[in-house]
Amino acid sequence: MHIPDGFISMPVAAVGIALAAGSVAYAVKATNKKMGEKQIPLMGVLAAFIFAAQMLNFPVAGGTSGHLIGAALAAILLGPWSGVLVMTCVLIVQSLVFQDGGLLALGANIFNMGIVPCFVGYYLYRGIASLFPKRKLGVMVGSGLAAWFTVVMASVACAVELAISGTVPLRVALPAMAGVHALIGIGEGLITAAVLALVLATRADLLELQKA
Amino acid sequence: MKHSFIDEYSGLDSFIHRLDPRTKLIASLAFIVAVVLTPASNWRVFAFYFCIIVALLIFSKLPPIYVMKRSLVIFPFVLLTAIFIPFFKEGEVAGSYNVWMWQVSVTYSGLFILANVVVKAWLCILALILLSSTTRLADLLKSLKQLGVPQVMILILSFMYRYIFVLVDEVMRMQQARDSRNFGGRRLHQLKTIGNMVGTLFIRSYERGERIYAAMLARGFDGQVRTLHKLSFKQADAYFGAVFCLVLIFPCVIWW
Secondary structure, eight states: OOOOTTSSOHHHHHHHHHHHHHHHHHHHHHHHHHHGGGHHHHHHHHHHHHHHHTTOEEEOGGGOEEEOOOHHHHHHHHOHHHHHHHHHHHHHHHHHHHOOSOSTTHHHHHIIIIIHHHHHHHHHHHHHHHHOSSHHHHHHHHHHHHHHHHHHHHHHHHHHHHHHTTSSOHHHHHHHHHHHHHHHHHHHHHHHHHHHHHHHHHOGGGGGTTTO | OOOOOSSTTTTSOSHHHHSOHHHHHHHHHHHHHHHHHSOTTOHHHHHHHHHHHHHHHHHTTOOHHHHHHHHGGGHHHHHHHHHHGGGOOOSOEEEEEEETTEEEEEEHHHHHHHHHHHHHHHHHHHHHHHHHHHSOHHHHHHHHHHTTOOHHHHHHHHHHHHHHHHHHHHHHHHHHHHHTTOOOSOHHHHHHHHHHHHHHHHHHHHHHHHHHHHHHHHTTOOSOOOOOOOOOOOHHHHHHHHHHHHHHHHHHHHHO
16 A cells, blocks of 8 residues: 555645654654653664564465554554554655655655554544453454554545545545455454454553553 | 665665765655656656666666566556556547456546556656665665754664564564464464464564663663764765756756
8 A cells, every 4th residue: 555656646745745744743742752762762663563563474365465554553552643653664664665655655655554544543442442341352342443444544545645646536446445455454453453462461561551 | 584675785886875865865856756747748758757767777786677676566556556547437448348247448548647657656666766775774864864854753763773673583583483383274363373473573572672771771871862973965966966956857948
């Protein structure tokens, strides 16, 4: 879903950059308030963690494989603003080192795969988890559904940007992208739920990070 | 384990490698903006930009095969755009095919959009490859800082860069351990295994982050990071920047 340069028009890219720059500036402040100078090593190592976790492929239907995006996971474990910060770092390195996602399109990519999934994922998870009386069940169902939904939302944002730029027609691209990613997102949802089950069983204190 | 997949060719020596990273970053961004802003169907302009970037790639001594392989990153998006081409209904029909049960017709305007997007994306990706393969990431981060990216972001990014190698190693060891224990079986079981691996990786990373912070505190870290190496803006950079700007504007002057 990393949009390369040239696929979105200049105005769309510019709006993306403005939105991303504003959010990241605020995210830096919000995380700094929460954890002070500890922010620097911790966020750096956790960004490297998301990057490394994305290397683990899992099988999807028909012999293809997918990998985790990790935005929902980062937001649920660290809170939405720290999640945005971590995902932004991952996307910058992917663009500058692997050309995965364009330089001018970086803002749009941060919006699609950082800002949107972190906030949608985090609040959806909190909402669903609070409906269950049993904590473990709530955490697993909430994180799974939230992670699945963030993948769909990211693809919707991507489709809308491409449509505004005139690259794809909206009325076909939107349902197609959302449909395909609703399938891909199942893996993301199940893995995220499994990760949270493990963290809950071994280091439940880490799940309280976002509240601290 | 060794990971040469990050800035693999940045250690080569050429005229492009020696330029100040800021010059290269701004020049790449200017090039990408120029390409994206070029109105559709200006094939002469695209050809002109293509010649520039190929000339620079030759100067930089990057292996052509490596550049070609790297530029394939845009392929999934090209495919995605190509799938939707038949759905642009307006315009003259270029060809109509019977695919299985559907009548698929491709219009000229649809093909036009595809060709345009592919050319632009490819030019931009070549510029980005040139930038990232001739500059060390550490230098690129330093130049980002001087161009106004907040210091905290730069520090986080440098930490990330430092620990990518460590954590990728960790993932590879985990994969090796998993595969040597007959990984496979039902899909749900596989997903659960990967979930456990990611969870373990998270806990280890978090604990590592805390240890690093403690080690930094013990060595007198006060939230400030001081570096010795300074970037130097040389005369060559000024010349390159000026010439490159003129070259970028050149097509607008003569063809518009």
